[in-house]
Amino acid sequence: MGGRRETSPHPRTLSGENVITRLLAMSPRIRWRLAGLVLLLLSITATYIGQGVLVAQALARVFGGQGAGSIVWLVAAVVALQLLRSGALAVRDGVALRTSAAVKAELRRRLTAKLLRLGPAHAQRGRTGSAQTTLVDSIETADAYVGKFLPQMIAAVLGAVAVTAYLFMLDPLVGAVVLACALLLPVLPLLSDRVLRDRNAAWFRGYKGLYAENLDALQGMATLKAFNASGRRGAELGHLAGQFCRDSIRLMAAVIGYVGGVAFVIGLGTAVALGTGALRLAAGELTVTELLIILLLTAESFRPLKELEAAYHSSYNAVPSLKAVFEILDSPDPAQGTADPSLTGPPSVAFEDVLFTYRDRDRPALDGFRLAIEPGERVALVGRSGAGKTTVASLLLRFFDPESGRVTVNGVDVRDLPLDRLRALVAVVSQDTYLFHGTVRRNLALAQPGATDDQLEAAARAARAHDFIAALPDGYDTVVGERGLKLSGGERQRIAIARALLKDAPILVLDEATSSVDAANEAAIQHALDTLSGGRTTLMIAHRLSTVRTADRIIVMADGLIAEAGPPGELLAGQGAYARLVAAQDGATR
Structure with a gap:
């Protein structure tokens, strides 16, 4: 009983995939909300696909010399799909907000309870501002990550696969071209992951440090004024703000490079697919209707992936922020037993x-x-x-x-x-x-x-x-x-x-x-x-x-x-x- 007691090892660093797994594992209610959000996104993708097919058929009839009466029901169906999509988009925003709010509430509940269990020993390892950043700002990043990026990632993959499969049915060669370009998109995050990860970590460290220093200066304002040191302290904060600004620019440059790469691949895929389809039409191996469908659906096959890129752009700082939250949650609780001192008076x-x-x-x-x-x-x-x-x-x-x-x-x-x-x-x-x-x-x-x-x-x-x-x-x-x-x-x-x-x-x-x-x-x-x-x-x-x-x-x-x-x-x-x-x-x- 009197010897040294072993302590639990420090929790290992979480990867982005582990963050996703941890979020999904938080509660069945959250998983069901996310599943509903994915279904809504897939229904929106379905309306775009349906709209593309209907518009292609309408254009083919017009180009074929048929009268306006032949496309009335097609136009009505397009209008109905647009109304359906508008409703789904409105519902999506509400579900996304409620889902992210549920995740944030659960994270705050767990993190607050954990910090209270860890007690002063853990609090003294860092600074008040850094802890406040994790407790407040880090959890707020769940809005964009859970409400946009995570469901969009799942829906984008499923939607792109469905559209590409349909294009394969129309023409295997065009489908292969679209698939090849679609496969380039997941490669871009892998290529940029190291740069983004390092710059993201530097940005988050700078953010927490600057927050902590500013809070420290505000709490100690009377002391700074009494020693006529507020100007010097302000200069130090300015230097830290400048460094944080440089870290932010370096991170943004990497993000813009990634966004530009995504836009290039999407444009390349659309152009190559359309050119291939045009050649196939000239060779008599495709009809005009099929070419129009390829034209409209090729862009549609990349739309979910482009929306995924936009969602990633709005949540790129969420992974390091949420990692900080889960690393605290993974900290070992103080060991405790079930013994009872059996008091009948003041104890020894x-x-x-x-x-x-x-x-x-x-x-x-x-x-x-x-x-x-x-x-x-x-x-x-x-x-x-x-x-x-x-x-x-x-x-x-x-x-x-x-x-x-x-x-x-x-x-x-x-x-x-x-x-x-x-x-x-x-x-x-x-x-x-x-x-x-x-x-x-x-x-x-x-x-x-x-x-x-x-x-x-x-x-x-x-x-x-x-x-x-x-x-x-x-x-x-x-x-x-x-x-x-x-x-x-x-x-x-x-x-x-x-x-x-x-x-x-x-x-x-x-x-x-x-x-x-x-x-x-x-x-x-x-x-x-x-x-x-x-x-x-x-x-x-x-x-x-x-x-x-x-x-x-x-x-x-x-x-x-x-x-x-x-x-x-x-x-x-x-x-x-x-x-x-x-x-x-x-x-x-x-």
């Missing part, structure tokens, strides 16, 4: 020879860390920044897993607990308080969705938050803004404390819980926290040492290890590491 918590190193860092944050916290004990972690204090709390909550060693609750490895069960056992008040855009009531109810108004108010009063909440324009229904920006730092901190009080979990983590509280309220809130921690196993992380003097035991950390441990009074009298920290902090406040 233990860290046994824990080794943990953050991604892209060489030095471990915790190196053989060992700590046992008794049920109901209040333990404070102190030490300089970077000593590993917050990492201890992150491992307890399984935001990360140790490389070796284990973390236990009542003797059960946290990796063997269901994640929901583990996190239900822990209430957290962090120094970096996060409030969601919404009302005060909604932010408090995160801890207990079914809480009554009386319970919300009781928790707020205990955290010394009720008075300022009641003074807000709409009281508990006041919208706090993104990240709670309409409130002061101290007010946000008190709402976070009230939220933890409301959760009423048996394990409490206080990560510098009074860091943003003013001196006038600190004593009262500290008293509330002391009351809250009573009867709970409490882990207190502190830089302000005045907040941990009521702890049962103080752990002084340095370089991921315990440098000193004991009751506050003993450590203070011992003149060791803790005493030096207190002396340094007291001296700094004078």
Whole structure:
């Protein structure tokens, strides 16, 4: 149990074919929608074929000297086919929108659920802007890909095969010419695939990077202005935008080359088929009617493929975008078991020879860390920044897993607990308080969705938050803004404390819980926290040492290890590491 655990391998890169397979496999409802869309497209192709045959027959009768009466029913049939096609086109657009909307909704549901399961460890591997690009923009590319390209690809192949087969029946030589040119069209994507793939990947990387940098600049605008650095930052963004523009032009050049190749093959096929038919007519091997049908249907045999090219042009950036979505969906979920810590009171918590190193860092944050916290004990972690204090709390909550060693609750490895069960056992008040855009009531109810108004108010009063909440324009229904920006730092901190009080979990983590509280309220809130921690196993992380003097035991950390441990009074009298920290902090406040 204490050894290193193997992790699942990184998911392999998806190809375009795999993206199609994954989309089709998402749900039977989506497959049926796509099948209906393909049938509509084939019906549209059928109207064009029928129209071509009817027009050819009408022209042959006119050229043969027959009167207008002989083509009335042919013209009426052409009009009927056009009306049918107009209706099918209108229905196609609606079905395409509903199909792509269903795919996007399913992708968003799965991706959001996946990101929530992966948690902070995965989120910290990339940038916020890049993640937002994948969650929003990448999924939006499914509109053109699913609604246009994918069904058009299937319908184009089936339609071209049907028309070419009909031309074979009219004249095998003409059919062979059309087939040869039709076979050139699938070759073009194969020839251009490498160029398009590389340029597409460069474009998508540039897009995500530019989005992330712009979001970063907007979020840090006040800092840029304070340091008079907005001009320099703007120049850097301009350079990135220029590089992205060059990547876009290189990609567009490749796409235009592909489009031009398709247009050339279609024109070549039509011209060669028509010339071959004309020679066959001159030799007496074709009738005028058959030549006219060949003239009209040769172009029709390429129409679905030309529409496929247009659909590809509108969705060429979808494959790398959707690959990014599926690569996240394929990321392995954190392992979890079904064990139960069997709590009858506050649990014990233990860290046994824990080794943990953050991604892209060489030095471990915790190196053989060992700590046992008794049920109901209040333990404070102190030490300089970077000593590993917050990492201890992150491992307890399984935001990360140790490389070796284990973390236990009542003797059960946290990796063997269901994640929901583990996190239900822990209430957290962090120094970096996060409030969601919404009302005060909604932010408090995160801890207990079914809480009554009386319970919300009781928790707020205990955290010394009720008075300022009641003074807000709409009281508990006041919208706090993104990240709670309409409130002061101290007010946000008190709402976070009230939220933890409301959760009423048996394990409490206080990560510098009074860091943003003013001196006038600190004593009262500290008293509330002391009351809250009573009867709970409490882990207190502190830089302000005045907040941990009521702890049962103080752990002084340095370089991921315990440098000193004991009751506050003993450590203070011992003149060791803790005493030096207190002396340094007291001296700094004078």
